[in-house]
Amino acid sequence: xxxxxxxxxxxxxxxxxxxxxxxxxxxxxxxxxxxxxxxxxxxxxxxxxxxxxxxxxxxxxxxxxxxxxxxxxxxxxxxxxxxxxxxxxxxxxxxxxxxxxxxxxxxxxxxxxxxxxxxxxxxxxxxxxxxxxxxxxxxxxxxxxxxxxxxxxxxxxxxxxxxxxxxxxxxxxxxxxxxxxxxxxxxxxxxxxxxxxxxxxxxxxxxxxxxxxxxxxxxxxxxxxxxxxxxxxxxxxxxxxxxxxxxxxxxxxxxxxxxxxxxxxxxxxxxxxxxxxxxxxxxxxxxxxxxxxxxxxxxxx
Amino acid sequence: xxxxxxxxxxxxxxxxxxxxxxxxxxxxxxxxxxxxxxxxxxxxxxxxxxxxxxxxxxxxxxxxxxxxxxxxxxxxxxxxxxxxxxxxxxxxxxxxxxxxxxxxxxxxxxxxxxxxxxxxxxxxxxxxxxxxxxxxxxxxxxxxxxxxxxxxxxxxxxxxxxxxxxxxxxxxxxxxxxxxxxxxxxxxxxxxxxxxxxxxxxxxxxxxxxxxxxxxxxxxxxxxxxxxxxxxxxxxxxxxxxxxxxxxxxxxxxxxxxxxxxxxxxxxxxxxxxxxxxxxxxxxxxxxxxxxxxxxxxxxxxxxxxxxxxxxxxxxxxxxxxxxxxxxxxxxxxxxxxxxxxxxxxxxxxxxxxxxxxxxxxxxxxxxxxxxxxxxxxxxxxxxxxxxxxxxxxxxxxxxxxxxxxxxxxxxxxxxxxxxxxxxxxxxxxxxxxxxxxxxxxxxxxxxxxxxxxxxxxxxxxxxxxxxxxxxxxxxxxxxxxxxxxxxxxxxxxxxxxxxxxxxxxxxxxxxxxxxxxxxxxxxxxxxxxxxxxxxxxxxxxxxxxxxxxxxxxxxxxxxxxxxx
Numbered sequence: 029x030x031x032x033x034x035x036x037x038x039x040x041x042x043x044x045x046x047x048x049x050x051x052x053x054x055x056x057x058x059x060x061x062x063x064x065x066x067x068x069x070x071x072x073x074x075x076x077x078x079x080x081x082x083x084x085x086x087x088x089x090x091x092x093x094x095x096x097x098x099x100x101x102x103x104x105x106x107x108x109x110x111x112x113x114x115x116x117x118x119x120x121x122x123x124x125x126x127x128x129x130x131x132x133x134x135x136x137x138x139x140x141x142x143x144x145x146x147x148x149x150x151x152x153x154x155x156x157x158x159x160x161x162x163x164x165x166x167x168x169x170x171x172x173x174x175x176x177x178x179x180x181x182x183x184x185x186x187x188x189x190x191x192x193x194x195x196x197x198x199x200x201x202x203x204x205x206x207x208x209x210x211x212x213x214x215x216x217x218x219x220x221x222x223x224x225x226x227x228x229x230x231x232x233x234x235x236x237x238x239x240x241x242x243x244x245x246x247x248x249x250x251x252x253x254x255x256x257x258x259x260x261x262x263x264x265x266x267x268x269x270x271x272x273x274x275x276x277x278x279x280x281x282x283x284x285x286x287x288x289x290x291x292x293x294x295x296x297x298x299x300x301x302x303x304x305x306x307x308x309x310x311x312x313x314x315x316x317x318x319x320x321x322x323x324x325x326x327x328x329x
Numbered sequence: 330x331x332x333x334x335x336x337x338x339x340x341x342x343x344x345x346x347x348x349x350x351x352x353x354x355x356x357x358x359x360x361x362x363x364x365x366x367x368x369x370x371x372x373x374x375x376x377x378x379x380x381x382x383x384x385x386x387x388x389x390x391x392x393x394x395x396x397x398x399x400x401x402x403x404x405x406x407x408x409x410x411x412x413x414x415x416x417x418x419x420x421x422x423x424x425x426x427x428x429x430x431x432x433x434x435x436x437x438x439x440x441x442x443x444x445x446x447x448x449x450x451x452x453x454x455x456x457x458x459x460x461x462x463x464x465x466x467x468x469x470x471x472x473x474x475x476x477x478x479x480x481x482x483x484x485x486x487x488x489x490x491x492x493x494x495x496x497x498x499x500x501x502x503x504x505x506x507x508x509x510x511x512x513x514x515x516x517x518x519x520x521x522x523x524x525x526x527x528x529x530x531x532x533x534x535x536x537x538x539x540x541x542x543x544x545x546x547x548x549x550x551x552x553x554x555x556x557x558x559x560x561x562x563x564x565x566x567x568x569x570x571x572x573x574x575x576x577x578x579x580x581x582x583x584x585x586x587x588x589x590x591x592x593x594x595x596x597x598x599x600x601x602x603x604x605x606x607x608x609x610x611x612x613x614x615x616x617x618x619x620x621x622x623x624x625x626x627x628x629x630x631x632x633x634x635x636x637x638x639x640x641x642x643x644x645x646x647x648x649x650x651x652x653x654x655x656x657x658x659x660x661x662x663x664x665x666x667x668x669x670x671x672x673x674x675x676x677x678x679x680x681x682x683x684x685x686x687x688x689x690x691x692x693x694x695x696x697x698x699x700x701x702x703x704x705x706x707x708x709x710x711x712x713x714x715x716x717x718x719x720x721x722x723x724x725x726x727x728x729x730x731x732x733x734x735x736x737x738x739x740x741x742x743x744x745x746x747x748x749x750x751x752x753x754x755x756x757x758x759x760x761x762x763x764x765x766x767x768x769x770x771x772x773x774x775x776x777x778x779x780x781x782x783x784x785x786x787x788x789x790x791x792x793x794x795x796x797x798x799x800x801x802x803x804x805x806x807x808x809x810x811x812x813x814x815x816x817x818x819x820x821x822x823x824x825x826x827x828x829x830x831x832x833x834x835x836x837x838x839x840x841x842x843x844x845x846x847x848x849x850x851x852x853x854x855x856x857x858x859x860x861x862x863x864x865x866x867x868x869x870x871x872x873x874x875x876x877x878x879x880x881x882x883x884x885x886x887x888x889x890x891x892x893x894x
Contacts, residue, residue, distance in 0.1 A: 236851030
């Protein structure tokens with residue numbers, strides 16, 4: 029496949045890469061440290077690692093169908109209810125509003141009454157959806173999803189250890205997965221997103237989904253086939269980066285093209301997108317540098 | 330399989346056949362309709378690889394595929410035939426007594442053909458309601474029903490579904506309630522609660538309702554109620570409170586209240602101290618006999634009343650005369666749940682004026698075979714026992730979650746998800762073609778990804794899984810993993826390395842298996858966390874990647890071997 033021109037280029041990158049791969053490791057580690065610091069500050073300010081939405085905090089979500097007067101409703105509701113928040117779902121292109129989502133920690137009947145008073149008509153099955161989660165249940169949900177996330181991470185780590193049977197390469201993969209989650213989480217908090225139960229479920233998927241490029245890299249690097257270590261890493265990179273790009277392109281239309289989607293659906297996709305973005309850094313900078321370091325020490329060429 | 334062989338090229342490997350057969354089964358499962366059309370659909374799928382093997386020219390291959398795909402779509406769309414399905418029917422209506430039942434398919438109304446709901450609405454609104462009695466002739470899938478009425482029909486109808494796929498609450502609309510008791514319930518208490526609640530919801534004529542108990546990671550148990558389609562406005566009242574049970578004698582309206590007769594005892598007031606269930610000595614099927622029209626079985630169980638209730642009963646019954654046979658009283662005991670009459674019992678002569686705390690309740694069931702009659706009797710007994718314990722469950726209920734989703738919003742979401750799916754699909758095809766510049770490789774990936782999604786949907790239809798938004802996100806994520814795995818196989822098989830192709834494919838499969846196990850391990854905890862409300866996400870992802878690893882990936886590896894050879 030490779031033509032002579034590319035081979036020359038390889039030679040260049042090889043020299044540069046051999047010299048600087050340890051330096052490259054600095055960037056993701058610094059980024060990870062910054063994210064961790066941010067999360068610690070976030071935790072000390074809010075008392076929690078994430079902004080929970082009503083499905084994890086308890087409260088009511090009312091979705092009004094169609095083109096309701098969001099401005100009027102927002103102005104009047106905010107006066108009466110302090111913790112109310114609004115989000116509008118609109119069709120991309122036409123910008124036509126298909127639904128207005130209203131969230132509050134109130135009981136469903138009260139919130140419904142307040143909205144009906146302002147709008148001047150009854151909320152029915154035809155024109156609205158109402159979702160209510162009690163505070164005790166949502167606290168349960170939250171705690172259990174966090175436990176599930178930890179179990180998921182531990183199970184994934186076990187699978188990785190069984191696969192590679194050696195300590196450093198396995199830890200490198202697990203560390204990259206951990207960094208993916210921390211970075212995605214920091215980004216979620218930074219953007220002020222409110223996470224739902226489905227959003228946390230997406231983190232579980234990220235645990236499993238983000239390691240496939242790491243497995244690819246580690247397998248290609250360690251299984252001594254042919255070519256130099258750098259060539260093998262570069263080969264893995266070519267395959268892996270295409271995998272991640274495809275996945276990103278598959279996930280992104282949910283934000284830029286078709287936007288009128290259920291919240292659970294969009295959160296899952298958005299968190300996968302964050303995680304995949306972080307995965308590019310953590311696989312090809314973090315994990316690749318560690319595995320190269322390891323191979324250099326072990327004399328794997 | 331003896332095919333016209335041209336070297337190795339024409340042979341279809343066992344693993345590709347396996348994929349084709351699975352796809353053919355999937356088509357049969359997903360399509361809703363007559364057995365014949367389902368088999369035809371399955372057969373068309375099997376024809377694809379055979380036709381591809383026999384046709385040599387490229388144009389011919391494309392033509393064959395297009396023709397087969399078009400005929401598959403045609404078969405799928407026409408499999409169910411025309412008509413509308415009856416979703417619900419009022420039990421005390423003329424049409425019900427004439428034999429119309431829910432589940433029947435309406436095909437014509439007074440000679441006018443009904444193809445869909447619009448046809449039905451148009452035809453029925455032209456006839457009913459009317460001032461004079463109108464003769465109505467309904468043509469159904471099983472028989473013709475003729476009756477005279479001037480009121481509009483008390484049925485709701487729906488278009489017949491083209492597929493066996495079921496969509497979840499957030500996409501089809503409906504309501505979901507999660508109820509917990511104030512204290513932890515034993516499993517038998519929970520099953521009582523579920524039985525009593527489903528019984529009450531049936532009283533209210535709510536169709537398409539499922540009530541079941543669910544538990545979470547920490548062992549808390551809840552009752553989950555799911556109502557499909559339009560949800561009742563008073564669902565909250567219905568599920569958060571225990572029902573009202575009353576037993577009354579006589580059905581004369583004494584006051585202007587809705588309830589009739591004299592109140593003898595009610596649930597929750599301590600009138601009934603115990604209902605004997607699942608104890609052979611005081612509850613069970615008594616005997617089964619052959620009758621003129623089949624078999625009949627009788628059951629008997631004991632109800633324990635408190636002293637006061639027994640006295641009240643004696644006081645009320647002492648003045649009621651015996652009927653002509655002398656075995657029973659002329660007035661019956663009527664059982665009401667939430668003011669609806671559920672059942673009535675004859676009162677034995679020996680109970681007249683007697684203060685007795687142990688009352689034996691008898692009833693029967695019938696059926697064409699003895700087994701049927703036995704089961705019918707058992708069902709009737711359970712129903713009666715459930716009625717009697719309504720309102721007397723010794724704990725309060727809390728409504729911890731209540732979601733009601735508008736069917737209109739669900740429809741909007743469904744359309745957008747389909748739109749999104751098509752866009753994502755087009756983008757992936759374009760990316761693959763840009764990267765590999767080979768139509769064959771691109772086609773092979775598309776084929777396997779579509780196969781995976783189809784097989785996942787078929788399994789979901791088979792286990793009657795309700796596909797909600799997270800489930801569909803799971804299917805898409807599964808497809809994403811599929812594409813990634815395919816890319817790994819392609820890059821290994823077209824690489825310029827000296828290692829044998831077999832060795833390289835083996836290495837690709839090692840990576841793929843690793844990725845498979847990590848994703849399964851990562852999603853597994855979601856099955857139990859949070860009462861399993863997000864189980865669909867884990868389920869479809871795991872089904873998707875498993876189908877991938879077991880069926881489509883091996884077939885794809887074979888196809889890639891062929892292409893790169």
